[in-house]
Amino acid sequence: MEVLLHEASTVGVGGESVVNHQSAEKPVILVQDDTTTDITFTRLPPQQPIDILFQDIVFTASLGFRKGKKEILHRINGRFPPGQLIAIMGPSGAGKSTLLDILSGYRIRGVTGKVYANGVIRNLKAFRKSSCYIQQDDRLQPLLTTQENMQIAADLKLPSEVPKSEKNEIIDEILKMLGLFETKNTKGSGLSGGQRKRLSIALELINNPTVMFLDEPTTGLDSSSCSQCIKLLKDLAQQGRTIICTIHQPSASLFQLFDQVYVLSSGNCLYQGTTQRLVQFLADVNSPCPMYHNPADYVIELACGEFGSDIINVMVDKTSNGKSLAYFNKDILPKLDNYTAGNSVSSNESTTDEGGLQATSSLNQLKVLLKRGYIKTKRDQTLTYMRFVVNAFTGVMLGTLYWQAGWDGTKVLDNYNLLFSILMHHMMSTMMLTILTCMLSKRNVDINKRTFQQMVLPKNVLHCRYAVIIYTMTGQPLEMNRFCMFFVISQLVVFVAQSFGLVIGAVCDVVNGTFLGPTLSVPMMMFAGFGVSLRDLPSYLYWGSYISYLRYGLEGIVGAIYGLDRPTIFCPDDAYCHYKYPIKFLEDIAIKGDQFGNDVIALVITLFFFRMLAYALLRYKLMAVR
Ligand SMILES: Nc1ncnc2c1ncn2[C@@H]1O[C@H](COP(=O)(O)OP(=O)(O)OP(=O)(O)O)[C@@H](O)[C@H]1O
Numbered sequence: 177m178e179v180l181l182h183e184a185s186t187v188g189v190g191g192e193s194v195v196n197h198q199s200a201e202k203p204v205i206l207v208q209d210d211t212t213t214d215i216t217f218t219r220l221p222p223q224q225p226i227d228i229l230f231q232d233i234v235f236t237a238s239l240g241f242r243k244g245k246k247e248i249l250h251r252i253n254g255r256f257p258p259g260q261l262i263a264i265m266g267p268s269g270a271g272k273s274t275l276l277d278i279l280s281g282y283r284i285r286g287v288t289g290k291v292y293a294n295g296v297i298r299n300l301k302a303f304r305k306s307s308c309y310i311q312q313d314d315r316l317q318p319l320l321t322t323q324e325n326m327q328i329a330a331d332l333k334l335p336s337e338v339p340k341s342e343k344n345e346i347i348d349e350i351l352k353m354l355g356l357f358e359t360k361n362t363k364g365s366g367l368s369g370g371q372r373k374r375l376s377i378a379l380e381l382i383n384n385p386t387v388m389f390l391d392e393p394t395t396g397l398d399s400s401s402c403s404q405c406i407k408l409l410k411d412l413a414q415q416g417r418t419i420i421c422t423i424h425q426p427s428a429s430l431f432q433l434f435d436q437v438y439v440l441s442s443g444n445c446l447y448q449g450t451t452q453r454l455v456q457f458l459a460d461v462n463s464p465c466p467m468y469h470n471p472a473d474y475v476i477e478l479a480c481g482e483f484g485s486d487i488i489n490v491m492v493d494k495t496s497n498g499k500s501l502a503y504f505n506k507d508i509l510p511k512l513d514n515y516t517a518g519n520s521v522s523s524n525e526s527t528t529d530e531g532g533l534q535a536t537s538s539l540n541q542l543k544v545l546l547k548r549g550y551i552k553t554k555r556d557q558t559l560t561y562m563r564f565v566v567n568a569f570t571g572v573m574l575g576t577l578y579w580q581a582g583w584d585g586t587k588v589l590d591n592y593n594l595l596f597s598i599l600m601h602h603m604m605s606t607m608m609l610t611i612l613t614c615m616l617s618k619r620n621v622d623i624n625k626r627t628f629q630q631m632v633l634p635k636n637v638l639h640c641r642y643a644v645i646i647y648t649m650t651g652q653p654l655e656m657n658r659f660c661m662f663f664v665i666s667q668l669v670v671f672v673a674q675s676f677g678l679v680i681g682a683v684c685d686v687v688n689g690t691f692l693g694p695t696l697s698v699p700m701m702m703f704a705g706f707g708v709s710l711r712d713l714p715s716y717l718y719w720g721s722y723i724s725y726l727r728y729g730l731e732g733i734v735g736a737i738y739g740l741d742r743p744t745i746f747c748p749d750d751a752y753c754h755y756k757y758p759i760k761f762l763e764d765i766a767i768k769g770d771q772f773g774n775d776v777i778a779l780v781i782t783l784f785f786f787r788m789l790a791y792a793l794l795r796y797k798l799m800a801v802r
Contacts (some may be wrong), residue, residue, distance in 0.1 A: 180273070186737055190670025204785035205573065225258030225416045226293050226306065228279060235443075249443040251289070252418070253498035256420055257508055258386075260541075261413040261433065263451075264422045265472065266440035267480045273391055275440065279420065280309045280389040285799075307387035308380035312395055316375055317548070319555040322356055323347070324692050325364060325379060331384040331544040336537065340454040347730035350378045354408060363555075370401030377408065386410065390421035392493050406433045431472040435505070438498070443478035446491040449503025457503050563609075567642040570601055576777050582652035582737065585745040585753030588761050594650055595737065596706050599729045600660025602666055603697060604674040611689040652737055659774055661736035668779040669729040675786030676725075681792040700724045711766035725782045731767050732775035738762055739769025 235249040249271050256279075264272045277283035279291060281300045291298050317325055330343040351357040354374045359367060367375060373393060380388065393409070394402040407427075410433055413419040428433075431451055439446040447457055454475060458465045459520050463483065465474045478487055494500070501509065578594040581587040643663050648654075652662065680696070682687050702708070703720035704727045713721060721727045736760040747753035755761040762769045 199675055200600055224258045224294070226303075226418050227258055228256040228298075228387070228418060228420075229292040229295070230254055230279065231290045231292070233275070233278060233287065233291070235271070235278060235283070236286045236288075238286065242446045244382055245286075247443065249278075251497060252440075252443065253444045253496070254438055254445060254448050255501060255504075256418055256436070256438075257504075258418045259413060259416050260418065260508070261410045262418070262420045262434040262436045262438060263426070263434040264420065264438045264440065265424075265426075265476065266446075267476055268424075269442075270479065271443045275419065275748065276309075276389050276422055280304075280307060282309055292505050296698075303387075304337075306385060308383075308385040308390065309389045309392065310376050310380055310391065312391045316364040316367075316372055316379075317552065319363060319552045320548070321361050321363050322351065322367070322375055323360045324551065325375060326351065326382065328544055328548050329382045330539055338538050346382065350381050354378050354381075355404075355425050362366040368401075369396050370398070370404060373397060373401070373405055374408065376407075381412075384649035385417070385518070387418045390419070392423060393421050394423060394426070394430070399430075402426075403430055403433065406430055406522055410435075425476055426472050428472065431470065439475050439479055441481075441488055441492075444488070444492045445495055445498030446479055446488065447475065447495055447503070448498050449502075450505045453503040453505075457491075457494070459643040461494050463487050463490075471558040490499070563605075566605070569643065571642045571645035573650070574601075575646050576600070578650045580649075580651035580802075582650050583746050584651070585747035586751045588745065588753075589757035590735070590738070591650070591652075591764065592761075595733050596704075598646060598666065598732060599726060599733065600701070602669045602729075603700075603726065604694070606673040607677040607680075607693050607697065608690070610674045611684075611693050612686065653705075653742065658740065662733060664776065665736060665779070666728055667774075668732075668776065668783065669725065672725045672729075672783045672786060675783055675790060678790035679786050679793065682790050682797065701725045703727055704729070705765070705767060709766040710766075725779060728775040728778040728782070731771050732779070734762070734765070735765050735769040735772050735775070739772065742769075 178539075191704050202685075206281075231253050232251045233253070234247060234251055235245050236245045238245050252275070258669050264275060266272050274283065278287050281304050283299075284300075293303060295300075317328075321327070326347045327343070330347055333342060334346075348357065351360060354377065356374055356378060357370060359371055364372065364375070373396075377388075377390075388409070390409070393405055396781045397405060409419050410423065413435065423430075425432075432435075434451050436449065437454060447454060449457060451471075454471050455465050458475065458478075460470065463478060463767075465471045473731055477483065478491070481488060495503075574594060574597060578587070578590055581591040581594060643659075643666060647659055647662060652658070676696075677693060680693050699720060701724075703713070703717070703724035705713075705721060710718075710721055710727070738761060742758040744756055745753065745758060746754050755764070758769070
């Protein structure tokens with residue numbers, strides 16, 4: 177691949193290209209880079225190229241209750257033509273990510289101004305379908321291999337009518353093009369930073385977007401991976417895609433790979449035009465780029481205000497805050513007028529498109545996500561084995577402590593304590609694990625429909641072995657129906673605790689979540705009818721027993737062991753057995769032994785309620801961010 181630099185540029189120490197500002201007009205080929213393999217991507221963008229134009233964009237952020245508002249972007253304008261690799265540059269806090277969020281349609285609240293696609297106000301839904309947004313934090317599944325990551329993306333993004341062989345062909349082509357074919361069987365966690373970044377791009381290429389937004393795609397990469405990544409983007413742009421990325425301070429050689437640059441400073445546009453004409457522009461505003469200085473560095477220094485605010489104002493005036501196309505490539509200017517309306521992302525079409533962003537049915541997505549969840553659970557050594565070992569260990573500990581208490585008439589109260597301890601173990605271990613993992617997944621996942629689905633699927637499955645260990649060691653009645661009832665209630669408590677953890681994880685950060693989870697569980701325990709029986713609960717607190725899922729868990733599990741007209745419990749000859757008759761025990765603890773069906777219904781309703789609440793809270797959060 178060839179790298180274009182200014183005529184009088186030289187290659188500096190360490191191979192870094194530096195640019196002599198004296199001749200800004202004629203780019204020549206300076207460096208022949210033969211490290212990159214020839215890339216051929218036969219899949220062209222599926223629709224006509226998209227020319228993005230934005231006018232008078234203002235973004236006002238709300239600083240919180242009674243804290244007022246702050247204008248972040250100040251009536252900026254710009255044009256991002258197709259077939260171009262465009263860099264949005266600027267100092268930290270200039271508004272690059274905010275602009276990217278707005279243009280990609282990810283942020284809509286607090287935004288005014290117009291965004292056009294091919295000359296017509298864009299249709300957001302259709303635009304989102306034709307574009308992709310690759311965030312800084314990649315969303316790769318570390319436990320899945322490159323091939324599996326791609327396969328799942330293909331199953332979710334491509335219509336289900338596409339045959340598997342065709343999907344595999346597409347995957348292979350993308351992987352080959354991105355130099356990832358060799359890592360097909362490598363797990364995400366084993367990929368290098370550059371490979372991870374390329375895989376993030378590969379995942380988005382599955383449905384072949386026409387517009388690609390990338391937030392700092394080079395962050396965390398070494399210089400060779402950086403240039404590989406940008407060259408790849410440039411190739412994709414040359415096929416007619418519009419590729420826009422934010423970038424901090426690119427080296428001179430990297431900078432020259434971009435076709436166009438858009439410079440921001442404190443929410444204003446300082447420059448938009450070709451990378452080559454930036455030097456000319458700086459000369460035109462009487463702030464010429466010093467000799468042997470990287471123009472990208474110099475313009476950032478100016479944007480940071482290192483040379484005063486006057487020059488910033490001059491630059492903003494000169495570009496008319498992004499309106500001026502004077503520094504655009506003269507060859508593409510006439511072409512811009514040809515990008516006419518009538519595209520699927522225009523406002524006139526697709527307004528009735530209710531198909532959402534996904535190409536496949538919800539049922540198919542559910543199937544794919546379940547499959548992914550299964551593979552992840554199987555491979556998650558820490559969680560799966562730790563959970564298994566901890567469960568088995570707790571089972572053996574409780575089994576030893578309450579050895580054969582289930583059939584012994586002298587140990588009925590002990591057995592009752594055991595049943596409550598089992599519920600506590602299910603509740604606490606599942607809830608805390610969910611709070612923590614929910615935080616982790618929220619951190620690196622943009623909350624979209626798939627995330628919701630992923631988060632609302634019940635995933636924690638009680639190990640049957642745990643139930644068998646504890647049930648047999650503690651001598652509970654060896655009757656299939658009682659064991660099944662015990663197992664069903666235990667599993668439902670696990671699911672409800674997981675959902676409760678999701679609700680907390682959806683609203684709190686990790687510190688507040690780990691505090692709030694156990695704290696809110698205390699009233700659940702209080703109202704379960706264990707310490708204070710339901711009969712003794714003050715009438716003004718009785719409502720609490722209806723909302724405590726542990727109450728239904730306890731009632732169901734006690735009913736499984738002591739209900740169903742269980743006959744007299746064995747009592748050693750020389751012992752006094754106060755609770756020889758299960759019915760008397762149930763009366764004393766004020767628990768009915770025949771409520772299993774109602775308990776299951778109550779737990780299922782609670783499960784459904786918490787799942788919906790978690791879904792609504794996440795959705796609300798997403799809307800608030802947008
Ligand atoms: N929702 C918000 N509430 C308050 N301030 C915000 C909000 N969104 C953005 N800002 C502020 O707007 C400014 C621009 O933020 P943005 O993330 O777009 O900057 P950036 O140029 O991408 O910075 P960086 O390169 O450091 O990522 C920052 O000062 C940021 O604090």
